[in-house]
Amino acid sequence: MNAFPLLLVSQSALEPGGTNASRILTLGEGMVFLLGIIFVAVMIMAVIPLMRRHRGIEQEPLERTHQPSEATERKLAIVVGSAAGATVVILLGLVAVSVVVGKSISTAGMPSHALTIEVTGNQWWWNVRYMNDDASKIIVTANELHIPVGRPVVIRGMSNDVIHSFWIPGLQGKRDLIPSRVNTEWIQADRPGNFRGQCAEFCGLQHAHMAMWVVAEPEDKFDAWFAHQGQDAVPPATEELQRGQQVFLNSACILCHHIQGTEAAGQVAPDLTHFGSRMTIAAGTLQNNKGNLAGWIADPQGIKPGTKMATVPVKSEDMQPLIDYLESLQ
């Protein structure tokens, strides 16, 4: 697992790839800059009196130090008053700026006619549906979103079990996914790239292994991907793959998994219709290749303890056809 090049891809709010993340970063930088100046000024004012020469403790105290002159008192009132006033103004200003930025990245600032994607949090994976008014054109996938660059995308976030939080640091802030509620946000990628996301609300044993990928692509590439995902699974071409399909269809796999175009119609686990085209398995835990897939099927609890993926015994002679078939689902 050490050779995992995907980990090198961005998951940082400091490298924004989209409109909203840029706004959040600008706000953060502005605050750090302004508050940094104030911090330095306060520190200087605190240090200056310390640097002054003091009379030694053994000497008599100065007379009348407890009775400052009227001029001094006036000066003091002006300094304290203006410092308090400045604090109030700066705080109110910061609040106002945050509200404006918050509004612009919230659904209130959302452009209309956006592509809508429904993301449902599950223990511990993400179900992804590209919504369409025509129900037969809804596309279902898991743990990997593809979005066109430069187009706003609305995320409708929901949860099937506990509270999760949808967070793509390079594109947008966090949005909690709460059972029996729909929380929306919008994202827009300004440059192509792979953005890693992570569940940001502790949700149980495998919270740490609940990642997802957002692949931002140019419009034409996205359209090709979208058209392909809408199709049925590729039928098995060779005898070996046909055998793999039979292994899948005759085992417990189909109780949970769905492969469009076959009898497998489970709705409680990631859709596998185009499984082979995805970058990772087990919600970003492993890179998607035959070796990892075999390990995952043979012992899911060893890789992701507590996962809801059932340990289904597969005969050793059936394993190779099965993983060949699954990886052929491009």
Added chain:
Amino acid sequence: MLLTAACQREKRDLRPAPTRLAVLGTAARESLLQPGGAQAPLEPVNPAEGNAYSISEGQRLFNAYNCSGCHSHGGGGIGPPLIKDVWTYGNDPANLFDTIVKGRPNGMPSWGGRLPEYQIWQIVTYIRSLNKLEPKSATPTRSDSIEQNPHTLTPVPEPKLQ
């Protein structure tokens, strides 16, 4: 003694022993006839008995595998209710296991060859917990789902009869 019971209650058997992974294709044996000398029939033991994690997993699987499609949440619908005193085919863990693996006349499908054994035991334990047949210490006292408190509901005025 109490301590051991408490441990069993919370134990999460995430990697069931290989024998418990069997997917029972031909289900339980129909006859006691077997090669070799006579043997005492195997007494099936429910490994999930009294285990809180298994009960919650059983509840999840009950819905995931759409048992609720026919049995509703225990109240019955197309299929018979699962919260009751009189059981046609028995409510011992072994009986329930048999019912799920082999199916029963008048509609209960056979799930043998589909479900791993350890999951069947989890579902069995959940069904028994619905009937208060599991230890109270392992049975949840309230439902997981968000429920409206009936006391906070605004009463709906009853329609007046003409």
